[in-house]
Amino acid sequence: MFGYMGKILRVNLTDKKVSEEPLDRHTARKFLGARGLGAKILFDELKLGTDPLGPENKLVIATGILTGIPIPGSARFVVMAKSPLTGIWGESPAGGFFGNELKAVGYDAVILEGKASRPVYLWVNESETEFRDAGHLWGKLTRDVQREIFKEVKDETAIVGCIGPAGENMVKFASILFDFNHVAGRTGMGAVMGSKNLKAIAVRGTQRPKYADEEKLIDLSLKELANKGETTRRGCYWPDALDKYGSNVDYRYWQLTGRLPTQNFRKCTFPGYQNVIAETVSSTILIRTNTCPHCPIQCNRIVQVSHPYEVDPDYGGPEYETTAALSSFCMNDSLAALAKANELCNKYAMDTISTGVTIAFAMECYEKGLITSKDTEGIDLTWGNPEAMIQIVEKIAHRQGIGDLLAEGVRRASKKIGHGAEEFAMHVKGMEIPMHEGRGKKGHGFSYTISNRGACHLQMESDDLFEETPYPEVGIDETVKADRLYAGPEKVKLVKVVNDLFILYDCLPICRWTVYPDGGKRVETFAKIINAATGWNVTIGELMTVGERVCNLERAFNVREGINRKDDVLPKRLLEEPLPDGPYKGETIGKKALDKMLDHWYALRKWDKDSGIPTREKLEELGLKYVADELENIGPPRKAEKHSPS
């Protein structure tokens, strides 16, 4: 099969068996790869009520057609499993060299199942898979693990993905660190890996897929590479902003427009913002930038600090989400503390967004007296205390003291603390809300409710970006009203189109930095590249249908776990409390408006309006008849049962 390696590696950790399975041609065309392929595998193979941290859960690492094709942004892959944080569909895309290398050892995807009796790591060298003892690596920090593995496999060019102590301790939002500073952060994939006693995966290979029309593919790739200025240009800011400042370029914009998530969403501007904006980072602690293969953008930051905290440049540097979560969201205005907290999160391999939101939640509890200094063992958790923030990160990673509670994520922690703590636990479906203010860009706020993995900023781009840039090829035309404060049917239409598009991007997979609407109307190019690579004849329409199909499949996965319309909600603070200051002072989303948007959403998606479950008609239209059958088998929508997300 052109464009793919055509094989999937299945690793059973329980009995240390390895098998190869062919990748079905029809599956490939229907789901493309990466996120789509993983959704299909997990829906088909996981049973209702699987324990996310039990041996029955499966961890899928999948690449797609574009992985390995030398165009900017293509070096992506997606890690998927049932999430221990949310109890539903969990997926976490990442970049760096791992995806390309996984394809180079001859596999489109790896399925990891079962549970090893003792800590092991996996060494895949040119299709030869070897289990190696990881007893001596258990408990070690991510960088040391990677260096140690280089020595043991006697290959410094191997690419290693590993978990840190947080994953071993099954911190519910533990991440997997690939290649030193590329992270599959969200939904707790590191905890799944830790639950399987799998410390790391190292890959090294030189194989590559056959392409249908190599000459055309080269032409298209060279054109894309020559086009690099266009791909990084974003209308809101200035050319090559990402090159110079990384994703943190957004920070100042959100501050100035009064939409910077601050103090657990109680405020929307942050007085100390000058200390942590990208310009300050670039002129003080930045020592160099880094990039993924075949990408000219260099958004990856590498920072070094020596005082008052020692920050190791090996662990990269904070990008936008991290910066906001660990600075304004916790009211911390110390750049050194932010860099240190980011370093610790990468050292122990934890998601920086969830860590920041959890710390902010703890700080609000402390302020309200729900957590006392006795609970924190003397740590003074007042807002903006950098020292406390760093100590809590350590405690969470090792599950010591209060860290044990906070390591469960804000949903479980707030339930346990009680006394109204649920009201300010900022999560949707159990996943901590990322650093975009939904009240000041309502499409984005709405997308948190409908995202399949819980609150996620990657299912819809900021409304601002679409205000002046129609994209009729995919359905964003003049009839779509993109105004950032508008929350009505035309906005829901925009969210649907962008949602399908963004899910498609994860199926290809392609980095979102290269596909923004003003610089990157690239779906047409992707169609051409896919056709050159595979010999198919796909159109933009067919690609968009893949996005919709995968969205429906993931939703069906969630429905099977007990998710329905009642779970598509936002925390009270975003719904009811108005923005306190800035240009958008007084804005809320509002329960009624959200309900109306949801009505439109289900109607557009052709899902049942009362339950939010995909209809048989829609599923059959998308070629997912077996999914409709399975949903019917499990019966009508249920209330959350014992097995379902708690």
Next chain:
Amino acid sequence: MQEKFIFCDPDKCLGCLICEFVCSAAKGKSTDPLLSRIRVVNFEPVGSMAIACVLCKDTPCVRVCPRKALKQEEKTGVVLVDEDKCNGCCWCFEACPFGAIAFNPQKKVVMICDYCDGDPACVKYCPFDGALTLSRIDEVAHSRRKDVFKEILKETAGKRA
């Protein structure tokens, strides 16, 4: 006038591998990076450099070739490989102090950068300003001197004022 050679500044190179792909595409009409004559070394975790033939005066590769398959062009300094004579013994590999010679796994012969007739594709496509350049040795030395000077200025900035 001295000839120009492909110079990679490790301070600016980020190891994105674009030069490898562009070389395979230009020289091998393939996307396979193994067909590239320029190779990127990524040191973990931060730091990388691309290496191609540097046009030595003393060409150890030409001297060691037992089949006289390599020949240095007098005018440009480029080392040409006679693919009919080369049998892929790879002695030149061992002789090259830069590791600038690559092996073509399909044809089983060695490959050496031929500078694309004076206009290397890799330099054209390098996205990072000044990372990969076609420079004369004196230009490289001069830019190095400038860097040193800048450093000194920075260090003495407080003292001079």
